[in-house]
Amino acid sequence: MTHPVHAAAHTATTAAWTSPQPAHCYHCGLPLGGGERWPALIDGVEHDMCCPGCAAVAQAISDAGQSSYYRERSGYAATAAQASLAPPELALYDNADPRFAARDGNPADSEATLLVEGIRCAACVWLIERRLMQLPGVQHASMNVATERLQVRWHKDRCQPADILGALHAIGYQAWPYDAARHSRQLQQAGRALGRQLFVAGLSMMQVMMYVAPAYLADDGTLDDSMAALMQWASLLLTLPAVCYSALPFFRGAWNSLRARALGMDVPVALGIAAAFGASCIATWRGHGDVYYDSVTMFIFLLLCSRYLELAARRKASAALERMQHGLPASATRLPDWPLGRGSSTVAASALRAGHFILVKPGEAFAADCEIVEGQTSVDLSLLTGESAPQHMARGASVPGGAINASAVVVARVDKPASDSTLSGLLKLIEGAGAEKPQLAQWADRAASRFVAGLLLFALAAFAWWSWYDAARAWPVAIAVLVVSCPCALSLATPSALAAATGRLLGKGVLIVRPHVLETLHRATHIVFDKTGTLTQGRPTVQRIDALGGTAASAALQVAAALEANSVHPIGRALLAAAGEAAVMARWNATDVQELPGQGLEGTVQGIRYRLGNATFVAGIAGAAMLATPGDSDGDGTPVYLGSGGAWIARFLLCDALRPDAQATVDYFRARGKQLVLLSGDSEALTLRVARSLDIPLASGEFLPQQKLAYVQELQQEGAVVAMVGDGINDAAVLSAADVSFAMGSGAALAQAHADTVLMNGQLGAVADTARTAARTMAVMRQNLAWATLYNLTAIPAAALGYLNPWLSGAGMALSSAVVVLNALRLRNEKG
Structure with missing residues (x-):
């Protein structure tokens, strides 16, 4: 891709290009119009552009930190119209914008979350994903229609960001690296533009109704032909603003789809409007035949109403993310x-x-x-x-x-x-969340994309049959078939419900990271809990110290705390708190500390090698013989042992209270027939005591991380769908392996990174709340799909048989979309 900047540009020439006359576009040099301004902020200075396209490109260059392009260029850029917004300027994103980052674990791959403008339906999603997957080097592309976010991954040696952005621009979509502020502005601008189009369509509809009402009310022969013709011409003139301005989004969407050799949802809509308006214009010009100006204006108005509701749903879905995006001060x-x-x-x-x-x-x-x-x-x-x-x-x-x-x-x-920071990490998870789609949503996307082709063939067949049976009704029936169908309702059935549900949960401190969470949790057969930090508070306290050798209890505690000085485990924090962290750091220093997950720590303090952990682990250095101490088998707490070469030094008994919402959470899943399992690395006696207090039938203690993993995988091999709730680094592997997983927000960052859901509020009851939301969401999604399917199976044949006229078909189509969106929005307001 050739860059327009020439390093050998002379200073005088550079100044001339950098500072064009005020009457010319700062980006491409074309004369500025005398009407609306399209400014772009570059290096803190506002410059006027000739069109929205140049303004978008200029602002993107500035936002990417490449505004030096305007100081160094030796010529004006190609106009946005000439380059279709895929000029060399897009190359400025290549290896320059940090938002196009290398993927963790594979520096050869890059990934980004893009904000795409102009998304209308599932056909847009299908078109974008298919086009990007055709690019060399693109490994994954997933578009979310509800949040307008595109998750794309590519091999950086075979593909560049400019190639991706250029491919999107070529099929009619503008895209930028995701930014919540830009998304908010984009939604506001779209809302204002849609509001203006809605106002014009509504005004046209009301005025046209005034002129067609006499024709409906008059008896045969009572309305003079010249007066009827005058009213038709007036209706034509009043319909023009609705068709030429308010219906532009449908025509643009249809044109972009056809140009990309795809059939989007806007194609039948645009065909219906064009056919009805064209037939009406011909009838008006000839002076005889049916006119459909009232149907056209009403159809445009009602469809814009449903899209306004859809836009409102998108704004609500992005509200929680935008609020978090602005949480960190500048x-x-x-x-x-x-x-x-x-x-x-x-x-x-x-x-x-x-x-x-x-x-x-x-x-x-x-x-x-x-x-x-x-x-x-x-x-x-x-x-x-x-x-x-x-x-x-x-x-x-x-x-x-x-x-x-x-x-x-x-x-x-x-x-x-x-x-x-914690918030920045959560924002990275959120921005990646929602880009992929669960299986039910993928099915709806495939069905909706095929629906349009079948609809057009059906409309053509209906037109052909009526042309043979009753030619006068062929055109109205074909228009009614095109207008009455509602692929929009089918495409919005799942993403609108998912966006509403995930937005509600995010507002309550539950972050859905993976797309399948709600669907899989609803199907889960087994709920597996960790104990420490999950069913319990995760804040154990040292209740008793038993000296097992000649070392004083206080000295043993300081050795243990020195070994745990850098630990994030709840047991380690408890030992530090008991010893007094400041005193420990001043007097004791542990070196060569090694951690064995699920067993304990080993390190050197004051030149002596120690082990701190469970009895089996410490026996490896202290010897098999151990003195019996009170409470060893009573299950009242977690015993932690300290030993050195050939000697047992101390036993620490730590107690951890149950979470106040643990019983209610367990009861919720038991009442719904789920199999409950408790797996813990703590002692068998303590684990069984917690299981008995919560009435969990299956419980096992002294489980190492690999044993937890093997247990879950064995359940899955038997056909179980496993939900895992854990806390801490020890749970990372099993969280990844479970069908759906939850990490407590107060747990270790590694566990959260491997989980499908992060409970930022740190409340176990949020798991049950998520399950309730999952049940409601799946019900709403099925209701939406059932409604969209039933509506189309009923309305399309009715229109083909001539029972629905065009204006009634338009009303039904708009109503169908509105029902789907409003039904999904109920999820945001439900209690519980």
Whole structure:
């Protein structure tokens, strides 16, 4: 792809191209019109463009950080019309925009989430996906009609971002790297444009109705022919704005589909409008025959009404993501000399690094993941967890980026840069979520794309039959068949319901990462729970320390805490809390620490090699013989042992209370006939005690991660659909293997990354809430598909048999789409 910039451009020539006359387009140099302005902001300066296309390209170049193109170019760019928005300027995205990032685990692959403008239905989705999969190097392309987001993955040596964007532009769709602010502006602009078109169509419809009403009400011979002709000509003139302006989205969509050799949902709509309006114009010109101006204007108005509802649903679906996108502030107050001084400076949030100190005032958001080092306050975590009640945070408390300081000034130490904050990580998951589709949605897309071809053939057959049987009715019947069909309802049946459900769950602190969650959870036969941090609070406390050798209990606790100094496991945090973390870090230092998941830690403290963990693990270094201690078999807590070469040193008994919503969650799934299983790495006695208290019939303790994985895989081989709920690094493998999985929001980041769903609110009851939402969503999706199918199977034959006239067909088609969208929106408002 040839770049228009020439390094040898002279300074004078460059200045001439950089600063065109005000009467010319800053991008392509064409004269500016005297009407509407299309500005673009480049390097902080607003420049006028000649058309929306040039404005879009110029703004995209600036947004990609390549505005130096305008300072260095030696000539104007091709116009947007000439290049179809696929000019060399798109090459500026190649290897320049960080949003086109290398894929984790495979640097040869890249992936991106794109925002696509102009999506109308499932046929658009099918067309985009098919076109991109034809590009060399593209490995995956998945478009979501409800959120307008495209997830695409490609091999960077065979394909470039410009190729992908250019292919989309070539079939009539504009695309940019996903940005919530741009998406919000796009939806607002689309809403305003659709509102204007809706107003014009409604005004035309009302005026046309006034002129056709006398023809409907008059008896034969009572309406003068000249007056009837005058009213028809007036109706023609009043219908023109609706056809030439309000119906433009349908004609553009149909043209783009045909140009790409595909049959989109707009094709039968555009054909119906054109056929009805064309037949009416011919009848008006000849002075005899039927006219359908009232049907045309009513059809356009009602269809725009249904699309307005669809647009409202899209805006609601993107609202939660947009709110999270703006959760992290753009700047922060840094204290560069703290604690020696309290001098402050305002810096960009992106400039914060681990170890920086920031001042957070009431009402401000924490710019990154922090630890409070001075003061105490209440923190609003509703953006992250869905929990509306503020939480008290004091010195030493960890606060995630995006949380709102609700009451008092605090000083906090930055633990991670803003780009690696909890909220940023969640946003990356959210932006990737929803791009793929569950099986039911994929079936609906395939059915809808084939529906149009079958409909056009059926309309042609109906026209041919009526031409033979009653030629006068052939044209009205063909128009009615084209108009009455509702492929839009079929295409919107599943994505509208999924968008409403996932938006509702996100607002309650449940992040759906994979597309199949609701569908698979509804079919799950087995619910497998981890114990620590899942059914229990995950915050165990040291209840008793039994010294087993000559070492004092306090010294044994300090050794154990030194080994756990960098642990994120709940047991490790409990030992640190019992010893006093500051004292441990000052006096003890563990080196060469190794962790064996599900067993414990091994490391060197003060030159002595220790093991900390379960009895079997510690016996490997301390020897098989162990002194019996009170409570070894009573199952009242989790025993953790400390040993060194040939000696058992101490036994720590930790207790962890059940979550308050654990019983209700287990009862919910039991009442619905699910098989409940508890798998834990803790002792068998403690695991069985928790299982008995919750009435879980199947429970096993002392399970290593690989044993959990093998257990779940064995269930799946027997035909079970397994849902796994876990917390912590130990659960990452089994979370990946389960058919559908949940990670507690307070758990380890690795477990969340491998889970299909992240419970950001940290509440176990959210699993049952997700299951209830899944049941309702599947019911709504089936209702929508059943309604769309039943409507089309009833209405299309009725129109073909001549029982429906064009205007009634248009009303039915618009009503069918509206019913599907409104039914899906109920999911956002349901209680529970």
